[in-house]
Amino acid sequence: MKTQTSLALPIDQRKLRLALRPRARDAHKGDFGHALIVGGDKGMAGAALMAGEACARTGAGKVSIATRSEHIPAFIARTPELMARSVESADDLMPLLTMATVVVIGPGLGQTDWSKAMLGAVLATDLPLVVDADALNLLALMCYRDNNDTAQAAKEALAGDACVQLQRDNWILTPHPGEASRLLNTSTRQIAEDRLQHAQDLQQRFQGVAVLKGKGSLIATPEAIYQCRRGNAGMASGGMGDVLSGIIGGLLAQGFSVNDAACFGVELHAHAADIAAKRDGERGLLATDLLSPLRTLLNP
Numbered sequence: 001m002k003t004q005t006s007l008a009l010p011i012d013q014r015k016l017r018l019a020l021r022p023r024a025r026d027a028h029k030g031d032f033g034h035a036l037i038v039g040g041d042k043g044m045a046g047a048a049l050m051a052g053e054a055c056a057r058t059g060a061g062k063v064s065i066a067t068r069s070e071h072i073p074a075f076i077a078r079t080p081e082l083m084a085r086s087v088e089s090a091d092d093l094m095p096l097l098t099m100a101t102v103v104v105i106g107p108g109l110g111q112t113d114w115s116k117a118m119l120g121a122v123l124a125t126d127l128p129l130v131v132d133a134d135a136l137n138l139l140a141l142m143c144y145r146d147n148n149d150t151a152q153a154a155k156e157a158l159a160g161d162a163c164v165q166l167q168r169d170n171w172i173l174t175p176h177p178g179e180a181s182r183l184l185n186t187s188t189r190q191i192a193e194d195r196l197q198h199a200q201d202l203q204q205r206f207q208g209v210a211v212l213k214g215k216g217s218l219i220a221t222p223e224a225i226y227q228c229r230r231g232n233a234g235m236a237s238g239g240m241g242d243v244l245s246g247i248i249g250g251l252l253a254q255g256f257s258v259n260d261a262a263c264f265g266v267e268l269h270a271h272a273a274d275i276a277a278k279r280d281g282e283r284g285l286l287a288t289d290l291l292s293p294l295r296t297l298l299n300p
Ligand SMILES: NC(=O)C1=CN([C@@H]2O[C@H](COP(=O)(O)OP(=O)(O)OC[C@H]3O[C@@H](n4cnc5c(N)ncnc54)[C@H](OP(=O)(O)O)[C@@H]3O)[C@@H](O)[C@H]2O)[C@@H](O)CC1
Pocket: 043, 044, 045, 046, 047, 048, 106, 107, 108, 109, 110, 133, 134, 176, 177, 178, 179, 188, 213, 214, 215, 238, 239, 240, 241, 242
């Protein structure tokens, strides 16, 4: 499929409004899934926490975070609704994967042996996934640097042939252009020159849904490519992508398809950022500033 830029479709606002109709009066938390966030290696606790908070604020029934033990007290102190779990090995992660209905992996994951063990365990499940940040960097390593020790270790963390497993229908990959360049073994300049083609290449290479982030984020699904027409330069601040991955995970947990979770997650994220920037300005906008307007948008 060769797609022209003009063929990127707008995100379907009517469908989004319909999807956000009020909840059934007798709803309970079990109706809205259990999302597991995996990330937050040493020094990057905030990324996993922001993804977890965004996921909960999007409406997931339950949210657990699998992270390094030293982050647990801070997580509980800030957001006691999140179930913060200490995981030091793939074995520790297994019971959490059994409970989860969707996994978001990558925010602050790092690229250490711990990170690789976490990714290996997650890729061995059939759960729907949102794959972000360092999980994408590790995927890229597995794909293209066969002789590199890090790549080899990452591969060994997986059961079977890693590259065979690096395509699946039930995942959403959310690279920024730097991550996309690693996934496609090209440069960020090449990505910038034809974002639409590269979004499509990502989808074809990895299947599922690919979100190529940046101004005018593109969502490449197997059937079509969509473009977000909202968003602003205030979003150029650390943590914005972590919040996006949590929002998409929260929609998946509530039963949205991978296509809808990706399209509507990107739309809600950018719309929330536009509301926050309109209120207080672009400069100094923080990723967590999106959570209050996000909630308003989710309950029209
Ligand atoms: N509070 C926390 O705990 C936080 C933790 N975080 C965690 O840090 C980890 C590393 O993630 P990261 O994205 O900072 O590093 P990395 O993948 O090397 O990307 C930078 C490279 O990509 C490029 N690039 C990026 N955007 C681009 C664009 N729009 N358009 C074009 N290029 C773009 C850029 O290229 P440049 O423009 O500099 O040439 C640069 O080379 C990760 O796990 C994450 O979750 C963060 O989320 C922050 C908050």
